[in-house]
Amino acid sequence: MKTFSLLTLAFWLLAVLVAHYAGQAPNHIDLDAILQWPSARHWLGTDDLGRDILARVIHGVEVSFLVTVVVTAVTMLIGISIGVFAGYHGGRLDQVLMQITSIFLAFPGILLAIAFAAVLGAGINNLILALCLTGWVTYARLSRGQTLVLRERLHVLAAESLGASAWRVMLRHILPLLISILLVEAAYSMASVMIAEASLSFLGLGIQAPEASWGAMLRDAVRFMLVAPHYVLAVGLCMMSLILAINLGGDVLRDKLDVRSEMQL
Amino acid sequence: MRSWGAIIKRIATVLPVVFGVLCLTFALLHMVPGDPVDVMLGESASPADRFALKAQLGLDQPVLAQFGHYLLNLLHGDFGVSIHTQTPITQLLVQAYPATLILAVTALSIGLLVGIPLGIWSALKAGHWQDVMVTLVSIRLAAMPAFWLGPVLMLVFAVWLGWLPVSGMDNAASILLPALTLGLGLSAILTRMTRTSLLEVLNEDYIRTARAKGLSERRVLLKHALRAALLPMVTIVGLQMGSLLAGAVITETIFSWNGIGRLLVDSIEKRDYPVTQACVLVVALSYVLINQATDIAYRWLDPRTRNAR
Numbered sequence: 001m002k003t004f005s006l007l008t009l010a011f012w013l014l015a016v017l018v019a020h021y022a023g024q025a026p027n028h029i030d031l032d033a034i035l036q037w038p039s040a041r042h043w044l045g046t047d048d049l050g051r052d053i054l055a056r057v058i059h060g061v062e063v064s065f066l067v068t069v070v071v072t073a074v075t076m077l078i079g080i081s082i083g084v085f086a087g088y089h090g091g092r093l094d095q096v097l098m099q100i101t102s103i104f105l106a107f108p109g110i111l112l113a114i115a116f117a118a119v120l121g122a123g124i125n126n127l128i129l130a131l132c133l134t135g136w137v138t139y140a141r142l143s144r145g146q147t148l149v150l151r152e153r154l155h156v157l158a159a160e161s162l163g164a165s166a167w168r169v170m171l172r173h174i175l176p177l178l179i180s181i182l183l184v185e186a187a188y189s190m191a192s193v194m195i196a197e198a199s200l201s202f203l204g205l206g207i208q209a210p211e212a213s214w215g216a217m218l219r220d221a222v223r224f225m226l227v228a229p230h231y232v233l234a235v236g237l238c239m240m241s242l243i244l245a246i247n248l249g250g251d252v253l254r255d256k257l258d259v260r261s262e263m264q265l
Numbered sequence: 266m267r268s269w270g271a272i273i274k275r276i277a278t279v280l281p282v283v284f285g286v287l288c289l290t291f292a293l294l295h296m297v298p299g300d301p302v303d304v305m306l307g308e309s310a311s312p313a314d315r316f317a318l319k320a321q322l323g324l325d326q327p328v329l330a331q332f333g334h335y336l337l338n339l340l341h342g343d344f345g346v347s348i349h350t351q352t353p354i355t356q357l358l359v360q361a362y363p364a365t366l367i368l369a370v371t372a373l374s375i376g377l378l379v380g381i382p383l384g385i386w387s388a389l390k391a392g393h394w395q396d397v398m399v400t401l402v403s404i405r406l407a408a409m410p411a412f413w414l415g416p417v418l419m420l421v422f423a424v425w426l427g428w429l430p431v432s433g434m435d436n437a438a439s440i441l442l443p444a445l446t447l448g449l450g451l452s453a454i455l456t457r458m459t460r461t462s463l464l465e466v467l468n469e470d471y472i473r474t475a476r477a478k479g480l481s482e483r484r485v486l487l488k489h490a491l492r493a494a495l496l497p498m499v500t501i502v503g504l505q506m507g508s509l510l511a512g513a514v515i516t517e518t519i520f521s522w523n524g525i526g527r528l529l530v531d532s533i534e535k536r537d538y539p540v541t542q543a544c545v546l547v548v549a550l551s552y553v554l555i556n557q558a559t560d561i562a563y564r565w566l567d568p569r570t571r572n573a574r
Contacts, residue, residue, distance in 0.1 A: 099281055099282075099285070100285070102281075102282050102285070103282055103285030103286060103288075103289060104289075106282050106283075106285070106286050106549050106552060106553050107286070107289075107545070107548075107549045107552070108506075108507030108508060108510050108511045108548065108549070108552040109507060109508045109510075109511025109512065110511055111510070111511045111514070111545060111548055111549065112289075112545075112549075114514060114529070114533075114545075115290075115293055115541065115545045116293075116296070118533040118538075118541055119293050119294070119296045119297045119538065119541070120296065120297075120298065121297075121298060121304075191408075195410045198410065198412065199410065199412060199515055202412045202515065203514075203515065203518065203530055203533070204534065205533065215412070218412055218413060218416070219412075221416070222416045222419075222519065225416060225419065225420055225424065226424060229420055229424070232413075232416045232417070232420065233417070233420075235413075236409075236413035236416070236417060239410075239413060240405070240408050240409055240413065243408045243410075244404065244405065244408040247404070247407075247408060248404075
C-alpha cells in the first residue's frame with residue numbers, strides 16, 4: 001500500500017518533469033490520426049483532434065498539481081489563521097467567525113465552488129479563487145477546535161504568565177502542536193481539491209481549451225465513448241491512480257504522525 | 266416533553282444559518298465581474314433590452330432594497346423568472362426537484378443495501394482474505410469520482426452489454442445507471458464505516474458479557490452489536506446525503522437526468538443567473554434540512570443523548 005502510493009506519486013512527478021523538459025507537445029494537432037487506439041507511437045492513443053492522449057494526461061497532471069498545491073497552501077494559511085485566532089481569543093469574534101463557517105458548510109460538497117466558478121467566469125485563476133473561497137472552512141473549524149483544547153494546556157498558561165504576547169503564544173506554543181493534524185487533513189483534502197478541479201473542468205467551468213485538464217478531457221472522452229472507449233478509460237485510470245495514491249499517502253502520514261482520527265476513510 | 270424543547274432550540278440555531286445561506290446566494294449575482302446584465306445578454310444587446318433586464322432583476326435599485334425584495338419574493342415562493350425562457354423559476358424547480366429526489370433516494374438505498382451488509386461481513390471476517398478483498402475494492406471505489414465511474418458504467422452496461430439504457434429518463438430502468446454511479450461510491454464509504462464501527466463495538470465489555478452468558482453468536486450480533494454499531498451511521502448517512510445532492514449535479518449531466526443538477530448546469534451554460542441562484546439555494550436548504558432531521562432522529566434513537574443536557 002505504502003510503496004504503491006509512493007511509487008505512483010513519484011511516477012507522476014517524474015512524468016511531469018520529463019515531459020516538461022523533453023518538450024512534449026500536448027496541443028499538437030494531427031488531423032490524419034484522430035481517435036486512434038493505443039500504438040507504439042501514441043501509447044494511450046489519440047484524441048478527437050489527433051493529439052497524443054499521454055502527453056495531454058501528463059500536462060493535465062501538471063495543471064492539476066499546480067491548482068491543488070496553490071489551493072491547499074492558500075486555504076490552509078487562511079483557515080489556520082482564522083481558526084487559531086478565533087479559538088484563542090474566543091468571545092464575540094469567535095461566535096461570528098464560527099457562524100460564518102456554518103453558513104459555508106451549509107452548502108454540500110462542491111456546490112458552492114460550482115456557484116462561485118459560474119458567476120466568476122471560466123479560467124484557471126477563477127477556478128483557484130472559487131476553490132479557495134470554499135476550501136478554508138474545514139481548516140478553520142479544525143484548528144479552532146484544537147486551539148480551544150490547547151489553550152488550556154499548562155505550557156500555554158506558563159507562557160502567558162511569563163508575559164508572552166498573544167501572537168507569541170499562538171505562533172510558538174499552539175501552532176506547532178496542531179500542525180500534524182492539519183498536515184494529515186491537508187493530505188486528504190488534496191485529493192478532494194483535485195477531484196473538485198476536475199469536476200469544475202468537467203462542467204466547463206475550469207481550465208479552458210486548448211489547455212489540457214483531466215476534467216475537460218473526460219468531458220470530451222465521454223462524447224466519443226462509442227467510437228473510442230480507450231480515451232475515457234485511459235484518462236480515468238490515470239486520475240484514479242493518482243487520487244488513490246494521495247489518499248493512501250494520507251493514511252501513511254496519519255500513522256506516521258500518530259494522529260487519532262475518528263473513522264476516517 | 267424535554268425533547269420537544271431541544272428540537273425547538275435546534276430550529277432556533279438553524280435560522281441564522283438559513284439567513285446566511287440566503288445572503289450568500291443573493292450575493293452570487295453581485296459577484297459577476299463587471300455588469301451582470303452585459304454578461305447575460307452579450308455585447309450586442311440593445312440598450313432597451315439591457316434596461317428592461319436591469320429593471321426586471323431589480324439591479325437599478327439600492328442593494329438593500331434588492332435584498333428585501335429577494336427575501337419577500339422567496340417567502341411567497343417566487344424565485345423570479347428565467348431570463349432565457351421567461352418561465353417562472355418556481356415552475357422549473359417543481360419539475361426538476363422530484364427527479365433529483367428520486368435519484369438521491371435510489372442511490373441512498375443502493376448505498377445502504379450494498380454497503381452495510383458488506384461492512385458487517387468484512388468486520389466478521391476481519392483479517393481474512395474476504396476482508397482484504399472488500400477493503401481493496403471499497404478504497405478503489407471511493408477514489409472514483411462520479412464523472413469517471415458514470416462513463417465506465419455506461420460503457421459496460423449500456424454500450425458493451427446493452428442491458429440498460431445509455432441515458433435519458435424514458436423508462437424505469439433509466440434510473441439504474443445514474444443511481445449506481447452515486448450509490449456505489451456511497452456504499453464504499455458505508456462499508457468502511459460499518460466495518461470500523463462494528464469492530465469497535467465487538468471489543469466492548471457488554472459483548473463479552475453477552476457471549477459469556479452463552480448467547481448464540483447470531484443473537485449477540487443481531488441484538489447487541491449491530492444496534493450499537495449502526496447508530497452512528499444515521500449521522501453519516503445524513504452527511505452523505507449532502508454529497509449525493511452535490512454529486513447529482515455531475516451525474517445528472519452525464520446521464521441527461523432532468524433534475525436540479527442538470528437545471529443548474531444548463532443555467533450556468535446559458536448564463537441564466539437567477540436560475541443558477543435558485544438551484545444553489547434549493548440544494549443548500551435541502552441539505553440543511555436533511556442534516557437537522559438526521560440530528561433530531563439521532564437524538565431520538567440514541568437513549569444516551571435523549572436526556573443529556
